[in-house]
Structures are given as C-alpha cells and as structure tokens.
Amino acid sequence: MKKNRAPDLTAERIAFVLDTLDTWKGKLTWELLLASVEAKTGIRYSRFTFADYPQIANAFSIKKDALRGTLPRSRGEPRDERVRAALAQAERYKAKVDRLEAENQLLTEQFVTWAINAERKGVTMDMLNTPLPKPERDRSKGVK
Secondary structure, three states, rough: OOOOOOOOOHHHHHHHHHHHHHHOOOOOOHHHHHHHHHHHHOOOOOOOHHHHOHHHHHHHHHHHHHHHOOOOOOOOOOOOOHHHHHHHHHHHHHHHHHHHHHHHHHHHHHHHHHHHHOOOOOOOOHHHHHOOOOOOOOOOOOOO
C-alpha cells in the first residue's frame, strides 16, 4: 500500500517548526524534531523534507550548536508562576534572536555574493540601487 504524502510546508507550518526549535530543550535530533512536530500537528514529515528548507535546516544547526555546550541548571526553578513564565518567554525570545541573527548573517553573505557577481557581469551598484517604477494606479478601466 502506498503511503500518503505529507502536505507541503506552508509559511505557517515552517513558522511552527521554527518556533518548536526556538523553544526546544534537551537532546535534539532530526527524529526527535519530526516526532514532536507530528505529535503537535498529526503530520509526519521526513528529515529530507525539513532539510530541503534552508530556514529549518539552519535553525536546526544553530539550535543543535547552542544545545551542545549547555548543562542543566543546578539551581531550582522560581516558585512564582509569573516569574517562570517570564523567564521561559525571555528564553524563547533569546533563541529566536539568535536564529534570526544567524539567518541575517547568511542573507548578508548571499547579498555580497550577488553584488560581486553582478559587478563582474557589468551591472553597477547604481543600476542595482535604481528605485523600482511606481505602479500606475491612476489608470483603471473606466478612468481616462
């Protein structure tokens, strides 16, 4: 019997996977990530599907590196639920910032590569920085 294919990764699903990675605690493997996503969504994706999306693959690598050097905290959790919630939120934000900074670095490197390749082909920075033409919104079918 042929297995059903998982639905395509939409922007919302990618954001969900990235959020899952941002909040990940403990050991991280592709199999654990896939199982976590399946448990929360009911959809089973393959490692290769996730690895095909640079945002997910990069976020996975970044989180894996971040977890590699961490040890469990020796002090106990705060008793106040609001403090625990605030600390958890701060941790999620820090993980997201780390991921976004790494993504930004990759995009900056890509931009530099494009700029250098464009210049080699005779496209100047002035040509690349020329503003796009404004859309012609005044022209509609009934107006002359």
